[in-house]
Amino acid sequence: DADVTQTPRNRITKTGKRIMLECSQTKGHDRMYWYRQDPGLGLRLIYYSFDVKDINKGEISDGYSVSRQAQAKFSLSLESAIPNQTALYFCATSDAGQGFDEQFFGPGTRLTVL
């Protein structure tokens, strides 16, 4: 089984709809991240969480919210989706050990907002 899973893998929705993307991990890591990837822009951090009670905004948090339901689960919500939120979304995890531990990525969710 994959260590970091994301659901759904693909989603097409309409402008104004509320969307939730889910991430689960079995690695036992405390730190979890949500990124979006756009062609030519690399990865940009949306939100990150260093433990269950810790939520931090990243570079591009506007229009997004997150919930850390448990150590293993970190959900990303788009309250009212808009077309420029069409992107590939990745969840990642890392250990809390030494500041810059390796990040382990899920397979991604491709979101299209019409």
Add this chain to the structure above:
Amino acid sequence: AQSVTQPDIHITVSEGASLELRCNYSYGATPYLFWYVQSPGQGLQLLLKYFSGDTLVQGIKGFEAEFKRSQSSFNLRKPSVHWSDAAEYFCAVGATSNYQLIWGAGTKLIIKP
């Protein structure tokens, strides 16, 4: 502010040829540097990282990278590429202010048979 530049959007090399992917960073102190690979339809996987010490770093899949402080570079190399190396490669620098990664835009590697 910290930043990462990958000057090449695409690179095409023949199978068996050598490879060098460029990465330049902007950072005031000793950087924490990373190379990740994204195979088609998959998430990212760490190839190698540099924190300190020997400036030539060995990674997985036969890749290596060299940290050159004077050039603010951390270029990725492989002596002989295989068709399975076709992927997108991302360089990243660690921001010590919040322990986050700043990512380059990526370089897509295309392998010619």
